[in-house]
Amino acid sequence: MTNCCEDKSCEIVALRAANHGRVLWIVLMINVAMFFVEGWAGLLAHSTSLLADALDMFGDALVYGFSLFVLARSARWQAGAALAKGSFMLAFGLGVLGEAAYKALHPIMPGVETMGTIGGVALAANLVCFFLLYRHRGDNLNMRSTWLCSRNDLIANVSVLLAAAGSYLLASRWPDIVVGSLIASLFLSSAFSVLRQSIRALRAPSTLSPQIMRSVTVRRGGTAP
Secondary structure (H helix, E strand, C coil): CCCCCCCCHHHHHHHHHHHHHHHHHHHHHHHHHHHHHHHHHHHHHCCHHHHHHHHHHHHHHHHHHHHHHCCCCCHHHHHHHHHHHHHHHHHHHHHHHHHHHHHHHCCCCCCHHHHHHHHHHHHHHHHHHHHHHHCCCCCCHHHHHHHHHHHHHHHHHHHHHHHHHHHHHHCCCHHHHHHHHHHHHHHHHHHHHHHHHHHHHHHHHHHCCHHHHHHHHHHHCCCCC
16 A cells, blocks of 8 residues: 555655754754844844844744654644744734833943944854755744744844944944844744744645645655654
């Protein structure tokens, strides 16, 4: 009797899951390390942008942890993880907006030298993560939402560097506030996108026959439920 292993689809799925696991563990470790580096630097420099980026790193570490958890699970599990990741992105977006509002009401000039140095280190770290995840962005919803987080990180890193330059040139806290608002807008946009896709994926399988569900699961890189 034919099954997925006889036509090699099981081996392909297992190989893809193993490749995903290695990549996700690497980017997980990078994000955990950068969370501590940026968080410490943000506190010392009184920088809203660095603190927001550090929280983003922590959020990404949670995201990659979810991604590793669902690697060998069904497409429905992966859609559920994407839903959780979208919720984290939404929460961090709202958090950054709150931080920007606080900075507007409590003016503190950030340490631009620290912002520039640590922002550059964070950009280099996220470039590594981005290129590791880029080739897997189309494998399934789980990896796509993970890649979206990495893409957003690069934009946030560049924004932090621009905020540092603007604060230095203008001797003003406002570039930091503007950057915080832009990061929040990016997070909120991506969060809604991931949430819409994951909700749509969670609803779709209930209307499919078992045979079609198995076919869809294999194409997405999961295992048949």
